[in-house]
Amino acid sequence: MTVVGLYIGRFQPFHLGHLEVVKLILTKVDELIIAVGSAQYSHTRKNPFTAGERIFMIRECLRDSEISTDRVQIIPVPDVNVHGIWVAHVTAYLGTYDIVFSNDPLTSRLFKEAGAKVEGNPFFKREIYSSTEIRKRVLLDQDWRALVPRSVSKIMGAVDGVARIKMLSQSDNPTP
Amino acid sequence: MTVVGLYIGRFQPFHLGHLEVVKLILTKVDELIIAVGSAQYSHTRKNPFTAGERIFMIRECLRDSEISTDRVQIIPVPDVNVHGIWVAHVTAYLGTYDIVFSNDPLTSRLFKEAGAKVEGNPFFKREIYSSTEIRKRVLLDQDWRALVPRSVSKIMGAVDGVARIKMLSQSDNPTP
Amino acid sequence: MTVVGLYIGRFQPFHLGHLEVVKLILTKVDELIIAVGSAQYSHTRKNPFTAGERIFMIRECLRDSEISTDRVQIIPVPDVNVHGIWVAHVTAYLGTYDIVFSNDPLTSRLFKEAGAKVEGNPFFKREIYSSTEIRKRVLLDQDWRALVPRSVSKIMGAVDGVARIKMLSQSDNPTP
Amino acid sequence: MTVVGLYIGRFQPFHLGHLEVVKLILTKVDELIIAVGSAQYSHTRKNPFTAGERIFMIRECLRDSEISTDRVQIIPVPDVNVHGIWVAHVTAYLGTYDIVFSNDPLTSRLFKEAGAKVEGNPFFKREIYSSTEIRKRVLLDQDWRALVPRSVSKIMGAVDGVARIKMLSQSDNPTP
Amino acid sequence: MTVVGLYIGRFQPFHLGHLEVVKLILTKVDELIIAVGSAQYSHTRKNPFTAGERIFMIRECLRDSEISTDRVQIIPVPDVNVHGIWVAHVTAYLGTYDIVFSNDPLTSRLFKEAGAKVEGNPFFKREIYSSTEIRKRVLLDQDWRALVPRSVSKIMGAVDGVARIKMLSQSDNPTP
């Protein structure tokens, strides 16, 4: 029987810590669904990139890492902003899965309350391999490229991502 | 340069006509995005299956047909029910594409008004290779299996799809 | 241990058939939650009355029938129009329950798919004890009062319900 | 004191019957707000034109009719699809008004229930001066131009409106 | 004539200060509606408990306090996040009421602007009888039980509420 893992994140952007988690999960399951959360948002401080851009980053990175898309699906999932229906909503979007991989306390608990099996991920230098840290470094013109796969660095260039992140820090528009 | 095609449908369910279109498009483009529309809906007369179930049907069918997921992505896209923002919404979810393949007059026009290149698809016995026809045959206990790939037939069995479609025809609940 | 039953309907309006079901369920459970569905809607052909008006109708009818509100809660629940999350949504609104009582095929199936215990209700002359029939009789100036509890008849009077139902049949506004 | 009238419609499209109503209301009030309802919708059978297009049609027609925009405001108002909050929603969008002019039974009743003063409009050959009739004539290639102001006819041309209405009648997409 | 009071809160969780207010209002009105606001939210820092859980807390507390549900209704009301329609929305959900009891400046003003009669509540040691204070004490392992009715303390135990509140303080998910 095929064992399917589920890995949920916002991936703003996808970084080397995420890649390590993907590789590790693939040693434990037959197939993996990477759910790209908050899919409807983009151009905000916490969510600078569109779902399309994030999927592209991850897909190119898997290609470079020779991880077959036969084993990995990448699925965007919009936020509903109501936690009590979150698990039902995600499940309708994705189909069935056997194990959820997450370190976020809320994600873990919501899936556990709904009866799913949840496993934590080991951290890979959490204080630096973090999307928040990467966005901060982009703002401060510090070295962020060391923290992301080459594909992400290239796509950041193609969509003018550095300028976008800097611009967003100067706007006072609402930021979902 | 990679040429990316976009094929949008609800796939309720995915049938052999859809499969022929996919094969044909793959002779024209390098990569194909299959957008599974009305993704949030399920358990209605026009949308009996969840996005997860529809993705699973398509994915298994591609596997059986030896079409590599390296060339084909399957992405669920929720309806927004406001046509003036539809193309912008789809594009944010999917990323960039070069040609849209569609026979629906509204889909074609919205993408054309937004400046996209749109191509029609040849029909494969449109009067029988149609999801509406399939759902009708299911209701009438007529032969619907001849119209769908084996994977769809199998998944319909696994999720008790025949009973679901019949049950929906008897409920007087609102049907998005 | 307290056994809690759940009875979901739109109650547009509450009629004598509903009341019989309530009485019957109360012989089987300790406590009953009456969920007033489509709670946000009113002033449409299928949903002429507000949640507030429907709650008032039911509450007064229980009082007249000497059914204690110690055993019966009346809770409005808004529609989400996405069936895949319906059960999770209802459950978050209501809390826990042990048995769902419903004759609607979709409601039954959604709760069963979510693992709940579901029981059908016996019908009390279904062809006349039906909210649709009552709204039709109101339109045709036929005797609808015989089908509803006295409290409903009185509240229909207080909110000018007959005129409202007739007016709605003449408007061409969208009717959720 | 300035007396402000409110005239609500969808204006799909604005026609000569609407224009007569506007002229008549302007003999009764000092200022008029024309609320363009269902503002978010377009590209559907009942709502072919965007709010922007409808505002443009009305504005040009007022100009041609030498009706000063000093006395008439045109304000788009989106649908909320929940009738119980409709009047509060409209009022927040528009500000204060003294008399509502409407022939629609539901609009009239909702404003009356909220305490507003409502007046009906005389009909100008209602069976032909109707947006539904105009859209039907467009579909059947019958003379629709006789029913609309010249500005509307011109803008219909500029936005390829005839083709749009015909195309929409052939699509089986959901039509809000 | 029956005088109906309305008391709106989020009750996250219901505490002894709330109970005192309920008792006091019941000396002034014949019937009381307790509206449980922000009903759709749960599992966030400011809204840890579902509507169902909050209703259960209040209902059990009334039972323990021998306050009859004949005189008190508990009704969940979802947020609409648009203040201009708030009063209309609440009223559609609840039905009619004669006096609103509230200390919140915004709630009071919105109801007053809509023409309702509003009364403030006396405070019962506001600095400690506050849901915010209770959630803070839970986080700091300080004595929060002294501030809530026994029923709340029991239900907090049954739903593992202490762990839930602590977990939410560690998640960086959006918190409506």
Next chain:
Amino acid sequence: MTVVGLYIGRFQPFHLGHLEVVKLILTKVDELIIAVGSAQYSHTRKNPFTAGERIFMIRECLRDSEISTDRVQIIPVPDVNVHGIWVAHVTAYLGTYDIVFSNDPLTSRLFKEAGAKVEGNPFFKREIYSSTEIRKRVLLDQDWRALVPRSVSKIMGAVDGVARIKMLSQSDNPTP
């Protein structure tokens, strides 16, 4: 050919700096659309006034400044809170425009990414001619009247705006 400018803001409230921008844009374009953003919100700290009140403020100010509404339209546009569809949404509401005038980095970028022509506005003592500054002065009982047109000052009086802003600073309700 008519050149149409678009000026987007929340105008909470409209001040003398806004008026200067309007006058300046009118030297560059034939017609101007003033889009009143976040139109659905009111009674929050950042959005104290309804769209109706803001339109009234601007309209009266244009009248006092002898700027003809023949050249200037004022159109409320609700937020969608999803930036990827913002430009499509605004365009559907407003119709066509030739140049967008904005100093906000996000607004500018979103319109530029969608292919529109965008121009910045010169600042008129930005540190004081700012809606944020005005709301702050209202709270601190400092002189805010010097920063707004007389019409705004008058309407603030009529809607009890000073009390409203102060009240909102004391409420702990969610503030979109």
